[in-house]
Amino acid sequence: MTFTKTIGAALLASVAMASAATACEVTLRSSDTHPDGYPTVAAVNHMGDLLEERTDGRLCIEVSHSAQLGQEKDTIEQTQFGVIDMNRVSLGPFNNIIEETQIPSLPYIFRSVEHMHKVMDGPVGDQILEAFSDHDLVGLAFFDGGSRSFYNSQKPINSIEDLAGLKFRVMQSDMFVDMVSALGANATPMPYGEVYSSIQTGVIDGAENNWPSYDSSGHFEVAQYYTLDQHLIVPEVLVMAKSSFDKLSAEDQEIVRQAARDSVPVMRELWAAREAESEARVRAAGVEIVTDIDKTPFIEAMVPVYEKYVTSPVLQQMVADIQATE
Numbered sequence: 001m002t003f004t005k006t007i008g009a010a011l012l013a014s015v016a017m018a019s020a021a022t023a024c025e026v027t028l029r030s031s032d033t034h035p036d037g038y039p040t041v042a043a044v045n046h047m048g049d050l051l052e053e054r055t056d057g058r059l060c061i062e063v064s065h066s067a068q069l070g071q072e073k074d075t076i077e078q079t080q081f082g083v084i085d086m087n088r089v090s091l092g093p094f095n096n097i098i099e100e101t102q103i104p105s106l107p108y109i110f111r112s113v114e115h116m117h118k119v120m121d122g123p124v125g126d127q128i129l130e131a132f133s134d135h136d137l138v139g140l141a142f143f144d145g146g147s148r149s150f151y152n153s154q155k156p157i158n159s160i161e162d163l164a165g166l167k168f169r170v171m172q173s174d175m176f177v178d179m180v181s182a183l184g185a186n187a188t189p190m191p192y193g194e195v196y197s198s199i200q201t202g203v204i205d206g207a208e209n210n211w212p213s214y215d216s217s218g219h220f221e222v223a224q225y226y227t228l229d230q231h232l233i234v235p236e237v238l239v240m241a242k243s244s245f246d247k248l249s250a251e252d253q254e255i256v257r258q259a260a261r262d263s264v265p266v267m268r269e270l271w272a273a274r275e276a277e278s279e280a281r282v283r284a285a286g287v288e289i290v291t292d293i294d295k296t297p298f299i300e301a302m303v304p305v306y307e308k309y310v311t312s313p314v315l316q317q318m319v320a321d322i323q324a325t326e
Contacts, residue, residue, distance in 0.1 A: 024052070024060035028244065030086035031075045033067040033192055035216055039274050040088045040143050040236060041065045043267035047238075050259040059252060061086065071191040073172055080136040082243035090145060090236050092171035100131040101237075102309050103318045107179050107302045108295075110233040110322070113147065117268075119325050120235050124318055129237075138240040140260035144271045147230040151214060152206025153199055156290050157227040160184065160297045169195050169207040175309055179231065180208075182301045192217075199223050208232070212271070215278035220287050227290040229298055238263075 028048075032041050041063055048061030069075050069084055072093050079087040094101040103109065103124075110116040119125060120142040129139030150157055152166055163185040170176035172189040180187035188204050198204045199222040206223045208231070214220055238260055245253060283289065310319050 023057055025058045026248075027060045027062050028085040028240075029069075030061050030063045030088070031067075031069040031079070031084050032063060032065045032088045033072055033075075034065060034088075034213075036065045038065070038212070038216060039267050039270035042270055043143060043263045044086070044088060044238065046266045047259045047263040050262055051255065054255050054259065055252065059248075059256070067193055071193055073191070079239060079241045082136075082241040084241065085244040086140075086238065086240045088143065088236060088238050090171060091234050092173040092176055094237070095173040095175050098128075098131050098135060099312070099315065100128045100318070102175055103315060103322065104128065105173065105175055105232065105234050106309065106319070107231045107305060108299050109319070113144070113233060115325065116233050116235060119322050122325065124321050124325075127318070132237075132239055133242070136242045138242055138245045140238045140240055140257060141264050142235040142237055143264065143267045145234045145236040146210025146212060146271065146275060147228075148208050148210055148232040148234065149226060149228045149230055150206060150208045151219065151223045151226040153223045154205050154225070156225045156288050157229070158290055158293060160301065166206065167204045169198065169204050175305065178305050178308060179302065182305055183298065184301075195219060196222060210275070211278040211282065212274045215282050220282045220285055224287050225290070226282070226287055227293060229293055229295060231298060 030044050034040055044061060044063050051059040051061060072089050075084055075087050076089060076093060078084040091101045091105050095105055125142055132139035150168065154166060155162065157163055160183060163183045167186045167188055168180050169190050170180055170187045177187040177189060190198065195207050196218055199206060207219060248256065310316055
């Protein structure tokens, strides 16, 4: 089944879900900054279908996509206060709040996407999800965020020296600011929704993200140089407001947790298809893509970043556990 057909089926299901929402005892409002049809949005819609089925229609999910409820920083706070019930968020904005989320956000911590899956599906992933509980949130599952690479409007980046002086948007995370600075570029934290116009008007030179985001945001239209340095393979997280979760019975809580876990393989399948389609679309648009790059100088430049953020014995052990995961 093609990605388009799969998403079409998911959209039809979500329409049917919306018409039945009035019959639900509890409708959970979920936020996502990505557009309708994006793999994370489709995965949470699928989770909603599972909840309806497994609770005989008592629990539903209503997904507000395209940042309808605000940008990620704002929706995190709203979820902590219980204004929003569920939230799909990048791990980056949590780095300054929950130290455990810094570890999978470290540059080059994962050897491959497959390595990331094994880590986040295992004890280290469980440890990170549990850490959300001290911040009025319940960690439910990890979704893929792809491998992130730099793109800009000025020139192709063939080496670390080419980054010097360029201004890149990063997520609102001190670690990502330090990462870009360590590479010799200038980091500008800003909301995702402001990136296109900021590149277009020259406020910044570029940003860093994965194939689907580079494509769906239209950033490739204003930043036509993309270098596959793959500095980050950061998973994204689905969380729930603790206040909303606590209102559910123990049985329904477990149903919610399991439905979230069961949405992960669906998301990954959609993500792989979306990556392939986005890459093909971007290449067809004539973007100059640099694939042959020596990552060694980039990795060596990250030593001070690791020294700054991997400080406690808990975090040092997490890094060791990740590196030992085969």
